Amino acid sequence: MGRMIGLRLIDAIPTILLVLTLVFVALRILPGDPAQVALGDMATPAQLELFREQMGLNLPLWQQYFIFLWDMLTLNLGRSLVSNVPVASIIAANLPYTIELTLVATGMGVIIGVPLGVLAATNRNKLPDSGVRVFSLIGYAIPDFYLGALMLIVFSLNLGWFPINGGGTDFLSRLHHVFLPALTLAMVKSAFLGRLTRTSLLEVLGKDYVRTARAKGARENRVIYRHGLRNALLPVTTGLGLSLLATLSGSVAIELVFNRPGLGETLIGAIAERDYPVIQAGAVIFAFFVVFINLLIDIAYIAIDPRIRVQS
Amino acid sequence: MTRPLLKISDVSVEFGPKANAIRVVDSVSFSIGAGEAVGLVGESGSGKSITSLSILRLIPDPPGRIVSGSIEFEGQDLLKLPANRMPEIRGRDIAMIFQEPMSSLNPVMTIGDQIAEALMLHQDLDRDARWQRVIEVLSLVGMPDPAARLGAFPHEFSGGMRQRVMIAMAVACNPKLLIADEPTTALDVTIQAQVLELMKSIRASVNTAILLISHDLGVIADLCERVVVMYSGRIVEEGSVESIFSKPEHPYTRGLLQSIPRLDDDRKRLYQIAGTVPMAGSVKKGCPFYARCDLRVDKCAAEMPPMFEFSKQHKAACWVTGEAEQ
Known part of the structure; x- marks a missing residue:
């Protein structure tokens, strides 16, 4: 019985990876610029650029993907863009x-x-x-x-x-x-x-x-x-x-x-x-x-x- | 004459809505003495299984119901008993073995629990005595190392072993009558022989009466003293195994006996009775075997033959052979 449960747990790993990937892709496709939303209409282009730099939004997509996976697996969920409270x-x-x-x-x-x-x-x-x-x-x-x-x-x-x-x-x-x-x-x-x-x-x-x-x-x-x-x-x-x-x-x-x-x-x-x-x-x-x-x-x-x- | 253990008189069973019900069992009467083994033969659809289910009042209602007759067990009419008294009879006085050993055991209960349940329902034993008895009946039916198999589930057994479990469950409370509905039909031929041997030895050790339902005359000859032949919901012939096998009086029984393949004959084709069994309840008038019968005369189509007595032990419902005998 313990062995069977272990097997089912291993079965779950690909599912979880797939789900993480879907979440990542879905968020990148979503319309709207997170920097603009976070900083508001009054932000200057320089401020926007700095924000993107800090959040890693300028990196190539595949790098963002692996950073995202690593963060999720290590439960490093980041901070809210709106309130700056840890997620x-x-x-x-x-x-x-x-x-x-x-x-x-x-x-x-x-x-x-x-x-x-x-x-x-x-x-x-x-x-x-x-x-x-x-x-x-x-x-x-x-x-x-x-x-x-x-x-x-x-x-x-x-x-x-x-x-x-x-x-x-x-x-x-x-x-x-x-x-x-x-x-x-x-x-x-x-x-x-x-x-x-x-x-x-x-x-x-x-x-x-x-x-x-x-x-x-x-x-x-x-x-x-x-x-x-x-x-x-x-x-x-x-x-x-x-x-x-x-x-x-x-x-x-x-x-x-x-x-x-x-x-x-x-x-x-x-x-x-x-x-x-x-x-x-x-x-x-x-x-x-x-x-x-x-x-x-x-x-x-x-x-x-x-x-x-x-x-x- | 002493009172028989079971006396079925004029039992009729109908299926379907009352307005156009189909009569599947029509005025069936026979009896079984204490310790006697009686075989009930007939083709598929002849009503033999329904007759046996009606004894325990296990016909699913709706759509089926017993419309008339009486079923006396030790002098008490089971059909007049309130429905909530039937569970006391079932499994204790009259037990039943079914045809499908693969599906007749509860898949999520251990076989030990399933046999113990029969004892728990009917006998006042403490836990230890109950398990002792379970092991006892399992070894009686030839289960190897029964104490170790108590916790096993039905799917861990072969069909033959499951049928042994079913038999153990049925005989656990030493019933006075054991109804076996085609107990060997679903099994391999070699396993069939083993299960038949088992039924014989059980009969010797438990001293129970047996009603064996089968379409296989060989099986019945092996185990029973008396035979009842059913056709299209009616009893057409009844007698001792010897008289029926040596001198069958109903053309249908003769056909059945001729259909049995034999090693010592050189026919190229097996004998078959021409035509098919009429749908239950479709023959409203006359002998139900009329359309397929070699001996038919005009009278057969017009009037249902009564049971003619050929000897004290032997009766058959045929105008032609019956009137020749008188």
Whole structure:
């Protein structure tokens, strides 16, 4: 098992290199001169030239590329062009909020989505199934920023149950702050996971080994949860990984709607101001998350399905 | 006469929407005595598997349902039992082995856990005693070094070994009736022979009655005392293995027996019964074998023949041979 995880880690290296290259190229193609943006309209050509010299923007592209790679690998993220604060500390201040939001949203999505899927599958074509279908359609159809705004109006403004903005300070207040934005993301996620669980479980419940379990004298609950659900969870795990990534990017909009600190909110600001070092670092961190989450999915597979364990 | 272990009377099973349901099993009746081995033969689509599934009420509903009849097990009608009482019977009194050993075991559970589950559901044993019993049944089915294989997963075994695991699971609770639905069909010929030998030795050591479903008359002759022949959802002949093999009375059974290849004959082509099996439920009137029968007379198309008694142990549903006998 340890060996397999090691192999998957090595597999991830080319992906990460590719992502770094894409980020580098994308930023060079982006219109706008970073020196002009950083120094403002009043800067003289000499000042602009000096700035480019300092930032290494005059070097040939391939040299810039290797310097960029080296900086990223050594976590030398540079300073913000706008505020001159080290990028690392900007990220450190904002990243935890995004991670917190993503994790809580995913947890809620699973807690709501998987049981809904089981309910739908075990009551196929009956009332609960239709109910879950309607819920899923709504979850798919409503854009999350709109749902977020509705939640904010109802639960924060009108009812006053939740704070309107910010990220919170101590543990409890952070939980209080994250609840509503996480629930917003979780609605979309549970719609998706619910459908996925239903489909997957229905397929598994038709399998021969489920009939064997019944013939053995297992009662319906045992058949569904012990024999059905665990086999049905494999595709759901893939879906969960995909939706985790969707949540990460979805968090950008949600952080803006709820006026919450976070990586998304930071990145949007940085893009507007052509703050290259911050954009770079943000994009790279998102990319690392993607690779890391895929790795987690692979490990989850190994834990769930013994057949995968043997193949290594 | 003593009460049989299992008495199936007039059981009919339908599939599909109620308005135009297809009758897949039509008024089937037979019984099995305690410790007796009965073979149920028929082509694919003759309703033999559905009949066997109906005993445990495992027919997927929808689309299928048992529409009439009774299935008495030790005098108790299983069809009248509330659905939540059936799990007590399944696996404990009546156990079942399925045709597909490759897909009938749960891929994410160890074989030890899967056998132990049967014991856990029905017997009040502590952990140690339970594992002891798992090892015991695994060695009974000829698993080499059973204690070391408890933690192995199904994909680590060959088809024959998986079928042994299935049999171990089925006999773990010493069932009174073991239903084996084509237990050897999916296996290689040499493995088939081993599994059959195993079934025989199991029968001797566990003293269970067996209902063996097969399309292979050889397999049935090897293991059973009595044979029930099904065709298109109906029972067409029933009798002891000796009488049916030596003097088959239904033209369909005769055709089946003639289709068996023999080493000592020099035919160039194997015998085949002309035509194909009619789709279940498509024959509304008369004998379902009419279209393919060598002996047919006009009466056969008009009226379904009753079961004629040829001897105390031997019955067949054929107008021609039946009326000749009277």
